[in-house]
Amino acid sequence: MRLFLWTGLLMTYSVFSHAQPCAGVPKFLEARGFEPGQAALSTSERRQMGLVLLSVGSKEGENASSKSYAHPSWDDQGYLSSITRDRQGHIYVAPKPNVNMLHTPRENLNTIFRVHAQNETMAPFQKLPGEVQISNENPYGILGLHYDCLTDHLLVSTVNGSTQQEEDGKVYAINTNTREVMPLVNHLDILGLAVVPIDGGQFQLLLASARESLVFALPVDIELRVIGPAQPVISLEGLGPRGDDRGRKMEYVNNQLIIYGTPFYFNLSAPTIPPETQYIFSRDESSGKWVFLSLR
Amino acid sequence: MIISVFFLLHLAERDDSIYYESPRLGHFLFFDQELSHDGKTSCASCHDPRYAFTDRYRQSFNAYGDPLATNSSSLLNLENFQYWSWRDTTVSSLHNQMKRPLFSQHPIEMGFNLDSIKILSNLYDKYSFLIEGMCSDEWNSDCVRKAISFYLAELKSRNSDYDKWLDHLHCDKWLPSFEKGIHVFFENGCQSCHGGRDFNEQEAAVSKVFTIRPPSLRNVVLTRPYFYDGRTASLSAALRNHPKHLWRADSSESIEIQLPQEKMQDLLTFLHALTDTSYLDNPLYLNPHEN
């Protein structure tokens, strides 16, 4: 029975061989004796807080690891959120409380941290605008992190300040070279983020709601300038084993949109194995609508 | 025989400078997780100084979460031990005892031998200045065990209230029940198995038939749960259900220590008075990698 404690569900799991096409491989990987095709980053190891580098099997689905590494700075912020990498191989993470707030410095809930691709050190990269609000009603800050290869921006969503009555979440785009922070969306609590190209050289910024089983589409140009209002385009309501999943993460691969759905209610999770289902959609070019294909 | 083996180990390292170094190397090795093949388990994983060098599990676990055969024993005051295993009387030295946690494969405990070359190489890189004095001939698992043995031989805990009472110190602070508890202990023959300075020596007639080594009662309050399989969480429950068959191969009875409540309390007071945590002030007992 205790074996599952050690395998650990790698829910927040970035496999080097399966990541976005532009994501660079950190230089320290090989220096530490890991093979890029057989290595993964995880922020959901059950017995280890923070970021962990693991060696995994080469077969898909194999997650028993025989080797792991974590730089001492990688657990300074307690439990962490989703992982994303830029072209240079720098890794971006943010504090995200798990089970309790004991290990999460609250003042950093709206701060993105970067693990340098060469020196391995995790350090603050950019703090989002505004004061961090600390509340017993909503313990979260940054939820969504996604480096978009199409527009070369780091997309970030935060729900800090939102309450049950008031949705005050925000989405930003950050230029990782200049660190310029560009606000994109206000008053929307967003979990998953993705950018997909559509006809005419335009793009849709897809925003998976943290409050409902909906995905909104915000029309943007290549510079991520907003050129229209956000509209709901996908609903996960009634789909899958739970019927009310939120889109934790989204990937646009081979003209298909994979939404990783999971329950989320703005409370801290109990330490069960978090359930997750993948919902696969494709876009019908003639109607412009997203069509549900299957789930897995 | 056991004493002579231990003595010979000491004789072999009689040079003062080497003797001075030996506990230090063992001290580092005891707390070093690189001693295991997965780099996650040290001796201290099952023998934590805060709990009199036990781990408070019913049965210890390896790095994979597999349960081991027995409850973890305290490693304090080892030099007076007659046997170094719960049940195996052939394990007659500390040096031999370490074979099981280092080399056992069913289940794996530390798995030293699964990756011994790499482990020894890594350890040599870290501790060469200590190793050269001790094992100038060859750096191998035998030397590792020797070093740790010397370290463990240094671990002593005999500064309990009972020891102070023996030395007639602070007599006025004793609870009346404490001295009554001493009488209860000896009146009921507990010393037949838990005798001697460290309450773990058996009388000659008893030792011939024992199957389970009686543990020392020093720091017994810290070493719960009790018995070789950790079956009992509290000391009072352990006294009430003390299995006789553990020590008599020819008997399946249990000793139910039938004492009136007041005498039981006195006995518990005495056992509590065997607690000594003053060793935690000594850096030799603490993790050198953290200090």
Place this chain on the structure above:
Amino acid sequence: MRIDLWTMLKYLLALFYLLLLISCGEEKADGTKDMISERKQRIQKVLKAEIPVLLLADNDFLKETEQMELLGQLKNQDFFFDPKSRDPLLSEVLSITSLRPSERSDLHVSCRENCLRMELYNYALNGTLILTLDAERKVHSENFYPQMQGDLNQELANLAIEIAIRDSLVHSEYGRTLTRDDGVMQGTKTALNRTKCQRSRHLCAAPTFVKGEKALWVIVDLTDLEVAGTAWTQVGRTGMPVTERSAQNERMMREYCDRSSSLVKDGWRLEYAMTRSDGLKVYNIHYKGQPVVKSIKTVDWHVSYSDVKGFGYSDAIGCPEFSMAAVVAVEPPVVKEIVENGDTLGFSLVQKYHSDDWPIPCSYNYEQRFHFFRDGSFRPAVGSLGRGCGTDGTYRPVTRIAFEGTDQLFKAPDLRGNWTTWKEEGWSKESELYPYKEDKCMAEMQIDDNASYRIISNQGQLGDNSRGDQAWFYVTTQKNGIEGEGDLPTIGPCCNTDYRQGPEKFINGEGLKGQGLVYWYVPDMKNDGRPGQEYCWAESILINGKYVPKVYPCFSGPLLKYINYKTAL
């Protein structure tokens, strides 16, 4: 007296009509009961059959005997029986339909004309088996989909509506008794296609009843044949079904989170509310008109799996949404009588919390029980119903009791057994050497000159199979009446084995005299998953073809025994 033939005939006819009336009346009045009873009887019968499947009676393709014969030929018999024990797992044929061309690619079949698709749902495995049958009605393919539920058939839909309209909870929500004609059929079809029940992993339906501009969704659990919850939606705004968990969450948030309810019973008057992360808080507690306790709540749940490595969790319990709670309340609090040997001694206010998929490993189920006795005593008990992440863990829930007034004196026996009044904030720990007074009394909180509470240690004698608390207890001041009253974040780490469990953070050497006092209590409960010795444990066992949890609860908490000096004399 002679009775002629005609008279006898009249009497017989009258008797016949009377019997007819009675039987019709019974059938009409008990129609629902018959439907549910009949269902239960059918289930019992089917579990003893060769293959434990509820067959589909009404369909155009296969008779029941043909269905049974076909199922007997399946390769995957583990769908019907537990692989280890071979106990029956209840399942049901939901539908038998013609295979549509689009389904051929989904199911990877190359079936030609006249092929059938048969869908079976397994209640124990919560999974669906889809069979395709060829023209000869032989099994062409078998595909099992775990955690998926097929479309409900008409029989189940009818059953769901009947259960819904007969439920008193639904009556009170809607405002009147409902009938089948209250717009339920259309709503049921929509809901049947898309409604899922997730928390208990049961098969559920959501018949809907429109009222004005709103609709009442009734979530019916078809595995347990009862109403699981209700929720209102605006008609036309979403048209979306409400899942059971969402319905539960919404009801809890709407009616209980941060909202006060009051209770007057057995001489007690109190209020209670679900907090964000301190569980159910009971406050403004009065006994016989006198205020006695300001508030009681469970601040944290510490769970340790390794004293050496310090691995564990520091959970909080509370509201299911927008809260710091890690293990959430899934149902409203309930009041139960405390009865012993036929006498009612008082009542308990009970609140449950559990994580999804309990009792699988690493799921949690906690319960608060606030016992209030007619004699003025009370006991805040908290417990775990398993399962946790390991067989060798320790649970340490942190309870806070704030007393009313500022005249309290706290006394505890010293090492020599003499009562000593504490002058400053501090802590102590139960142990085998603790000098308990009579009745296992470990301390006393004197509330004023006339009354006090004797704090009785829980050593398994309080009637809940406890194995004893071995608790730390702390006494602090209320610091102008506000410290600790609000929702507290997690105050302590999971895995300390000494007095540093969280409440020590409120100890700063203040004097106790003239202050309102707070009593904190942290028991030390070791769980046990060993067969035959389970404690703080839970597992799933197979009963009547479906898995149900078997629990081995552990409860902790002292008894505060009320002593009135005037009456005692």
